[in-house]
Amino acid sequence: MAKSSEKDNDLMDENNDATKIFDDILNKDIETRIIDVRSPSEFAKGHVLGAKNIPLLSDEERAEVGTLYKRVHPAKAFDRGLELVGPKMHSYIEFAREHIGEGSAYVYCWRGGKRSQSMSWLFNMAGFKTSAIPGGYKAYRKHISATLQNEKFRLLVLGGKTGSGKTVILKELQAKGEQIIDLEGRANHKGSAFGWIGEEDQPAVEHFENMLGHDLAKLDSSKIIWIENESRMIGKIPIQADFWNTIKDSPLVNIEIPTSARVAHLSNIYDSDNKEDLIAAFDKIKKRLGGLNLQVAKDEVRANNLGKAAEIALSYYDKSYTKLLDNSEADPIYRLNFAHGNFVQIADDLIKFRIDNIDNGAK
Numbered sequence: 104m105a106k107s108s109e110k111d112n113d114l115m116d117e118n119n120d121a122t123k124i125f126d127d128i129l130n131k132d133i134e135t136r137i138i139d140v141r142s143p144s145e146f147a148k149g150h151v152l153g154a155k156n157i158p159l160l161s162d163e164e165r166a167e168v169g170t171l172y173k174r175v176h177p178a179k180a181f182d183r184g185l186e187l188v189g190p191k192m193h194s195y196i197e198f199a200r201e202h203i204g205e206g207s208a209y210v211y212c213w214r215g216g217k218r219s220q221s222m223s224w225l226f227n228m229a230g231f232k233t234s235a236i237p238g239g240y241k242a243y244r245k246h247i248s249a250t251l252q253n254e255k256f257r258l259l260v261l262g263g264k265t266g267s268g269k270t271v272i273l274k275e276l277q278a279k280g281e282q283i284i285d286l287e288g289r290a291n292h293k294g295s296a297f298g299w300i301g302e303e304d305q306p307a308v309e310h311f312e313n314m315l316g317h318d319l320a321k322l323d324s325s326k327i328i329w330i331e332n333e334s335r336m337i338g339k340i341p342i343q344a345d346f347w348n349t350i351k352d353s354p355l356v357n358i359e360i361p362t363s364a365r366v367a368h369l370s371n372i373y374d375s376d377n378k379e380d381l382i383a384a385f386d387k388i389k390k391r392l393g394g395l396n397l398q399v400a401k402d403e404v405r406a407n408n409l410g411k412a413a414e415i416a417l418s419y420y421d422k423s424y425t426k427l428l429d430n431s432e433a434d435p436i437y438r439l440n441f442a443h444g445n446f447v448q449i450a451d452d453l454i455k456f457r458i459d460n461i462d463n464g465a466k
Contacts, residue, residue, distance in 0.1 A: 121242040124209060126320075128152075136208035138233070140222045141240065149309030151211070151243055152317050157198045159218045160187060188221075195222065196229050207232035215239035244309075247316035252345040255324045258284075258353035259461065260433060261453070262332035265295060265420040266365030266413070267358055268446045269331045275450035276329050281457075282322045284330045289314045292338030293372075295420065296387040299338060300373060300380045311340050327457055332357075334427070354461070355433035356453065362417065364444025369413040378404055381412065391419045 128137065128151060137154040139146050142165045146156040160168060164187050172180035202208075203226065210226070210233050212218035219235040226233040236242070261269050270287055277283045291305045292298040299305075306314070322328055332355060335342055342350070373381055381404045389397045396415050403411040428436075439456065441449055 121215075121236060121238040122246065124236055125243055125246040128209075136203050136206060138202070138208050138210045138222070139240070140210060140212050140218050145213070145240075148307050149244070149313050150240070152313060154211075155198075155202050157195060157202075157222075159212070159222055160184070192225060195225060199226050199229065199231050203231045203233065207234075209234060209236050211236040211239045211243070213239050214241050244313075247313055248343075250316040250320055251312065251343045253319070253324065254349060256319065256322075256349060257324065257327050258330050258350060259327050259457065260332045260350060260353050260355045261329055262355050262357040262428065263359065264365065264424045265417060266369045267360050268365075268368050268444065268449075269358075271368075271446045272358075272450050272453070273329055273331060275447055276453065279450060279454060281454060282326055282328045284315070284318055284322075284328055286315070286331060286333055286337060286342065289318070290337040290340045292340070294333055294337055297373060297381070297384040297416070300377050300384060305338050305340055308340055312343050315343070315346070327461060329453075351432045353433060355431060355436045356456065357428060357436060357438050358449065358453075359438070359440045360444045360449070361442065362414075365417065366410050366413045368444060369416075370409040373409060373413075381409075385412075385416070388416075388419055391423075 137151050139150050139154040139156045140159045141150075141156070142158050142160060142162045143156065144162045146154075146158070150156070168180045168184050168187070171183055199208075208226070208231065210219045210223040212222075212235075215235055215238045219239060223233045223235045238245075261273065263269050270285065270293070273283045273285055287293050287298070289306075289311055291302040293300075293302070305311075319328075330350060330353075333342065333350070335347055341347075382401050385392070385397055385400050385404070392400065392415065396418070400412045400415040403409070403415070437456070437460065439452070441452070443449075
């Protein structure tokens with residue numbers, strides 16, 4: 104029983120140490136460098152924001168060592184690991200000179216085991232100041248998950264039909280001192296069948312959650328956080344289930360602006376340089392548009408009449424959004440109508456609405 108108790112206490116101390124480190128990483132723009140020594144594929148799947156990747160082993164080497172560990176003997180795996188790592192030690196030190204310098208660094212691997220501990224030992228022997236993160240990336244993911252499960256966030260969801268400028272308005276709200284979460288910005292996708300146009304590749308789902316966790320951790324959960332109304336999927340990325348439920352149950356502010364303003368906004372976003380991409384996007388919704396509308400939309404794109412093409416797209420998206428709004432679980436739903444598409448003015452009006460209706464007692 105004594106040995107078990109000591110082990111439990113050690114694990115508790117390790118968790119506490121990891122929690123403090125992750126709180127520092129998540130809540131502050133700390134100067135400490137973060138080094139990820141996992142393989143490139145592990146890093147690509149997800150990593151601590153701001154971390155630099157210096158793989159102790161490549162993907163192929165890691166697979167080889169892992170196979171030896173499981174099928175032959177741990178000692179054989181250890182010996183092979185040394186053979187593979189030895190010739191690389193100088194390059195590791197060169198990396199440290201560039202990315203750590205005279206500062207300090209946290210080093211992590213999957214569980215805070217041999218990879219991070221050995222690399223930290225090497226860096227320290229070379230005169231750098233580093234320490235391995237207890238629990239490693241696995242503990243970090245647990246920390247991110249806890250952040251996304253936090254039901255205390257006071258979200259105010261900004262809704263509106265396609266082309267209502269919700270993302271622009273969010274940025275205006277942020278510029279005016281409001282707290283926001285930009286899901287589409289983190290997902291590199293605007294949400295619709297056209298949302299990938301002009302965007303970089305979407306991140307891995309795991310890393311999207313890491314970025315979202317970082318964004319949330321930097322905000323004051325006792326104050327309102329504006330977030331755009333989304334479906335569960337943003338392109339190929341699902342919103343984490345717990346946070347998605349928080350969004351669904353939060354108050355919704357639905358804005359209406361003139362269709363002409365929405366068409367003008369969409370025409371500015373999807374310019375004529377994206378003709379082939381626009382045509383490909385229209386093909387994705389051809390079943391909903393119908394053959395005739397699809398062909399007309401494509402012809403309008405080719406003729407640079409993007410406004411006309413946008414009107415055809417909106418005929419589909421407006422019906423979809425109306426259905427989404429009718430089935431919304433938001434409580435309550437506020438409906439605000441604007442006779443213009445001045446997003447700066449709309450942001451000002453939304454702040455006033457938040458003060459009058461949310462801060463002053465209304466839910």
